[in-house]
Amino acid sequence: MCDFMNKDQLAFYKGQIERHIVELEERLNSQASQAIATDTNEMADEIDRASIEEARRLELNRIEHDKLHLRNLKGALRRISEGEFGYCESCGEQISLKRLQARPESRFCLECQSTKEFNDNHVFRRVA
Ligand SMILES: [Zn+2]
Missing domain, CATH: 1.20.120.910 (DksA, coiled-coil domain)
Structure with missing residues (x-):
């Protein structure tokens, strides 16, 4: 919840x-x-x-x-x-409110997003 x-x-x-x-x-x-x-x-x-x-x-x-x-x-x-x-789909941790404010559709926390981007070799605008 x-x-x-x-x-x-x-x-x-x-x-x-x-x-x-x-x-x-x-x-x-x-x-x-x-x-x-x-x-x-x-x-x-x-x-x-x-x-x-x-x-x-x-x-x-x-x-x-x-x-x-x-x-x-x-x-x-x-x-x-x-x-x-508000929870990361990958690790289940809370996504920071700051990040959600900038991008409410965020599915991953910053850490998982970074890893994912690295794997995808695809760069999105990052919001802490
Ligand atoms: Zn995560």
């Missing part, structure tokens, strides 16, 4: 996460329609086509990133309802 946070704190994080989910879903909806709208024009020359393709690729990367973020936020909501919010 989540015993290092009181009800008000949990409600605060829940509200923050829910707001974030709404924002992301709105952005995803407009991004998806934009990506379709910037479909390559037959009349565009090679250079234009290349830059349009590049812009589209970046846009799709952003969409993928947002989708992943959305999944993490929804996972955090589920953990709140299951009373597991």
